[in-house]
Amino acid sequence: MANQAIQENCGVKVVELDHIVLRCRDLPRTLAFYFNVLNLREERRIDRIGLIQLRAGSSLLDLVPQEVADRGGRNMDHFCLGIQDQDMKRLADRLRAIDVEVIGEPAQRYGARGMGWSLYIRDPEGNTIELKQVIPASG
Numbered sequence: 001m002a003n004q005a006i007q008e009n010c011g012v013k014v015v016e017l018d019h020i021v022l023r024c025r026d027l028p029r030t031l032a033f034y035f036n037v038l039n040l041r042e043e044r045r046i047d048r049i050g051l052i053q054l055r056a057g058s059s060l061l062d063l064v065p066q067e068v069a070d071r072g073g074r075n076m077d078h079f080c081l082g083i084q085d086q087d088m089k090r091l092a093d094r095l096r097a098i099d100v101e102v103i104g105e106p107a108q109r110y111g112a113r114g115m116g117w118s119l120y121i122r123d124p125e126g127n128t129i130e131l132k133q134v135i136p137a138s139g
Contacts, residue, residue, distance in 0.1 A: 008098045010091070010094040010095055010097075010098055010100075011085075011094070012083055012085065012091070012131065013083055013084045013085070014081045014082070014083055015082050015083065015084055015134050016058065016059070016081070016082035016112075016134065017059050017079070017080070017081060017082070018059060018060070018080040018081060018082045018111040018112045018113070018130070018132050018134075019053075019059055019060035019061065019062055019079070019080045019111055019112055019130075020059075020060075020061055020062065020076065020078075020079045020080070021062040021063075021064060021076070021077035021078050021079070021080075022061070022062070022063055022064070022075055022076060022077065023064055023065070023066035023067070023074075023075045023076070023077050024063050024064065024065060024066055024075070025066045025075075027050065027052070027063060027064075027065050030063055031052060031063060034054055034061065034063070038056075040054040040055060040056055040061060041054065041055055042054055042055075043055045043060065044110070049064065050064050050065040051063070051064050052064075053110075058112060059112050060111065060112045062077075064077065076127070077128065078120070078127070078128035078129060078130055079127075079129060079130070080111055080118070080129070080130035080131075080132050081129060081130070081131055081132070082111070082112070082113070082132050082133075082134040083131050083132065083133065083134060084133075084134055084136065085131075085133060088106035088117045088118070088119050088131075088133055089105070089106055091106075091119065091131070092105065092106060092119050095119075095121060100121050100122075101121060101122040102119065102120070102121050103120035103121065103122060103128070104119075104120060105119075106118065106119045107119075109130070109132070111130075111132045113132075113134065116132055116133050116134070116135070117132070117133040118130050118131060118132040118133065119131050
């Protein structure tokens, strides 16, 4: 994205913070901190990628091992916002049309509300943001 501000509103409606992913140099110590100091509890684990998901109210805090050669010393991998949008492919097209960097295509991913469609974008500072579809409760 160029050094100019985006002038157009593409109509994204953020309704919640779904999850944050932190890269951890010392995963066991970090996990103990969140268990013992903040009283978070493990919800899900994917050992093949080292992912541990902790329940934080209605959101999740994801912990993953930090790679030796990571991205500029940052320890936040990405954060995820729950959004209300019916068509994630169309949203990706709208974002690209206003020069937002879209990373890949919409896909099914796990978040605080379970599986759902999401899309990754990058903000002007280089932060990765996952936009995850929240289906309004019926009835």
